[in-house]
Amino acid sequence: MNRLNDTAFTDAEKRFVPYMMSSDPTPDLSVEIALMLQDAGVEAIEWGVPYSDPLADGPVIQQAGQRALxxxxxxxxxxxxMKEARAKGLTVPSVLFTYVNPVLSYGFTKLIEELKDYGFDGLLIPDLPYEESHEYRALCREKGISLIPLIAPSSKSRVEKITKEADGFVYYVTSLGVTGTRESFSETLKEEINTVKSFSKVPVLAGFGISTPEHVQYFQEHADGAIVGSALVRKIASLEDSLKNPEEKDAALNEIKAFVQNLISY
Incomplete structure (x- = not known):
C-alpha cells in the first residue's frame, strides 16, 4: 500500500510535512527524530539523503548533509x-529525498524496486528534469511508488503537463533558488498556487523558505499543506550535543517536538 494514497493523507484538511536529514546527527538518532515527528502530528516525512553536492539545498541543509556523511x-x-523506523512504529507516509548521482550509483531500477520494501511511499529527486523522468515515472507507478514532481514558476502549459501526471503530491517551490528560511514571499504566489491546484488531482504542498507558524498557516490556507525543512534542520543542529548525550536526549527530542507543534498550531 502507498500511504500517500491512503485517505489519512489524501483527505487531511491540512498537511504539515517536515524535511529531515537522515543520519543527522547520527543514523540511530534520525530514527528517533522521525518517530518523534510522528508523535508531534505531522502528516508525512521527507527523508533526506546526505550528498556532497546538493544543488537545491541552502547552507543549513548542506551543513546537515556534511555532518551526516x-x-x-x-x-x-x-x-x-527507514526500515528500522517502520519496525519501531513509524506509520506516516515517507518520501525519499535524494539526487540523481547517488541514485545512478545505486542503480535507478534497483532503487525503485526496493523502495517499498524499505518502507518508502514516494521518491523526490530535485535535479531530475521532468523531460527525462518518464521511464522512471512509469517504473515507480508499476512498483507503487509516487515520483513527486517539483514545480517552480513556469509557463502555464508546462505546469499543466507536469501537474496532471503527478502522483502522491505536488511539491510547489515558493521561490527560485535554493532552500532556506525567508522573511517574505511573492505576492503572486496565491494565484500561482491556485493555477497548479486547478490542474492537480493530488494535494499541492508548498515548500522552500517556510519557517514560521504564520508561513505554515498561509500556505495551508492557499495550498493543501506546507513543507518545512531548513528551520527544522537548524533546530536539530542546535541540539546536536544534547541529542548525543543520553542524559539530555529525551529533553532535546521534546524540545524539537514542541518546536514542530508550534509550527503547526493553527
Whole structure:
C-alpha cells in the first residue's frame, strides 16, 4: 500500500510535512527524530539523503548533509534506517529525498524496486528534469511508488503537463533558488498556487523558505499543506550535543517536538 494514497493523507484538511536529514546527527538518532515527528502530528516525512553536492539545498541543509556523511550516512544507510523506523512504529507516509548521482550509483531500477520494501511511499529527486523522468515515472507507478514532481514558476502549459501526471503530491517551490528560511514571499504566489491546484488531482504542498507558524498557516490556507525543512534542520543542529548525550536526549527530542507543534498550531 502507498500511504500517500491512503485517505489519512489524501483527505487531511491540512498537511504539515517536515524535511529531515537522515543520519543527522547520527543514523540511530534520525530514527528517533522521525518517530518523534510522528508523535508531534505531522502528516508525512521527507527523508533526506546526505550528498556532497546538493544543488537545491541552502547552507543549513548542506551543513546537515556534511555532518551526516561524517557520521556514516549514505543512501544505503538512509534506506536501512527507514526500515528500522517502520519496525519501531513509524506509520506516516515517507518520501525519499535524494539526487540523481547517488541514485545512478545505486542503480535507478534497483532503487525503485526496493523502495517499498524499505518502507518508502514516494521518491523526490530535485535535479531530475521532468523531460527525462518518464521511464522512471512509469517504473515507480508499476512498483507503487509516487515520483513527486517539483514545480517552480513556469509557463502555464508546462505546469499543466507536469501537474496532471503527478502522483502522491505536488511539491510547489515558493521561490527560485535554493532552500532556506525567508522573511517574505511573492505576492503572486496565491494565484500561482491556485493555477497548479486547478490542474492537480493530488494535494499541492508548498515548500522552500517556510519557517514560521504564520508561513505554515498561509500556505495551508492557499495550498493543501506546507513543507518545512531548513528551520527544522537548524533546530536539530542546535541540539546536536544534547541529542548525543543520553542524559539530555529525551529533553532535546521534546524540545524539537514542541518546536514542530508550534509550527503547526493553527
Amino acid at each position: 561524517k557520521n556514516g550516512g549514505s543512501l544505503t544507510v538512509s534506506l536501512q534506517k
